[in-house]
Amino acid sequence: MPSKNILLVLAHSEPRSLNGALKDLAITTLTAAGHTVTVSDLYAMKWKAVADAGDFTDEPAGDRFYYARSSARGYKGGTQTADIVAEQKKLIAADAVILQFPLWWFSMPAIMKGWIDRVFAYGLAYGIGYEGGRYGTRYGEGSFVGKRALIVTTTGGQATHFTDRGVNGGIEDLLFPLTHGTLFYTGLDVLPVHAINGSNRLTDEQYAIESARYRERLTALFTDAPIPFRKQNGGDYDEALRLKPGVEGTATGLSIHRGD
Numbered sequence: 001m002p003s004k005n006i007l008l009v010l011a012h013s014e015p016r017s018l019n020g021a022l023k024d025l026a027i028t029t030l031t032a033a034g035h036t037v038t039v040s041d042l043y044a045m046k047w048k049a050v051a052d053a054g055d056f057t058d059e060p061a062g063d064r065f066y067y068a069r070s071s072a073r074g075y076k077g078g079t080q081t082a083d084i085v086a087e088q089k090k091l092i093a094a095d096a097v098i099l100q101f102p103l104w105w106f107s108m109p110a111i112m113k114g115w116i117d118r119v120f121a122y123g124l125a126y127g128i129g130y131e132g133g134r135y136g137t138r139y140g141e142g143s144f145v146g147k148r149a150l151i152v153t154t155t156g157g158q159a160t161h162f163t164d165r166g167v168n169g170g171i172e173d174l175l176f177p178l179t180h181g182t183l184f185y186t187g188l189d190v191l192p193v194h195a196i197n198g199s200n201r202l203t204d205e206q207y208a209i210e211s212a213r214y215r216e217r218l219t220a221l222f223t224d225a226p227i228p229f230r231k232q233n234g235g236d237y238d239e240a241l242r243l244k245p246g247v248e249g250t251a252t253g254l255s256i257h258r259g260d
């Protein structure tokens with residue numbers, strides 16, 4: 001396997017946490033496989049989570065602020081703040097991105113949402129390819145085609161709570177806004193979510209099992225099959241971008257957007 005660049009984005013405030021240990025495990029495993037790992041440790045970086053006018057150095061005084069418009073101008077004109085530009089460079093250089101976080105209220109912690117809001121700029125991640133009657137270059141197309149993404153999350157809830165009939169709902173459904181609406185939207189191949197459940201009280205034995213399971217996923221980062229989301233412009237959706245009748249077979253809910 002040729003050497004690859006991996007960007008690991010971590011949202012946890014405590015280096016001695018389970019998430020901190022998993023981050024170290026990922027660095028060790030991927031580096032031993034000959035890859036280069038760049039870490040964006042968002043709390044350690046004191047990452048600014050809120051997207052606002054302060055993200056641009058040329059925001060005209062007195063204008064009504066509209067984030068997408070300023071993002072487009074800032075990305076194209078080079079007037080985004082340095083922290084955003086640095087993360088975009090890391091993202092563009094990456095062959096794979098790992099987003100690692102504890103599940104908070106069925107989602108990612110705000111600091112990671114803020115990383116996406118600010119780094120996934122207009123003109124880079126969205127707002128591209130509207131020409132020729134196509135509704136955008138997105139959902140399987142886009143700037144990040146050719147890159148892979150893996151979400152690694154630790155949960156307080158037990159594995160059974162996140163199954164198809166589990167009280168929390170399935171983990172792939174809960175994280176669909178991230179896997180489908182963000183990562184696949186911008187062109188990445190998204191691997192099945194790696195969840196470490198019941199993580200509040202892991203025994204040493206369980207930690208050893210979870211470490212081995214995570215190492216396997218890391219080793220297969222460039223070979224595992226991605227979630228087979230349907231491409232927006234792949235023929236399954238009609239002009240109004242509704243799935244054509246019957247295409248889903250027996251699938252229901254959000255899984256109608258998968259092609260398997």
Ligand SMILES: Cc1cc2nc3c(=O)[nH]c(=O)nc-3n(C[C@H](O)[C@H](O)[C@H](O)COP(=O)(O)OP(=O)(O)OC[C@H]3O[C@@H](n4cnc5c(N)ncnc54)[C@H](O)[C@@H]3O)c2cc1C
Pocket residue numbers: 012016017018019020021101102103104105106107153154155156157158199200201202203204207
């Ligand atoms: C605001 C908030 C919202 C939340 N929302 C949800 C939710 O919606 N759904 C849900 O399921 N959960 C939820 N949780 C729970 C949360 O997901 C877990 O507490 C978190 O994932 C645990 O990860 P951690 O890294 O903080 O663990 P830590 O507290 O650091 O560690 C957990 C356990 O792992 C073991 N451990 C840690 N490090 C090691 C090591 N190096 N070696 C061996 N064992 C180790 C220890 O036994 C430790 O007690 C929420 C928590 C908060 C604070």
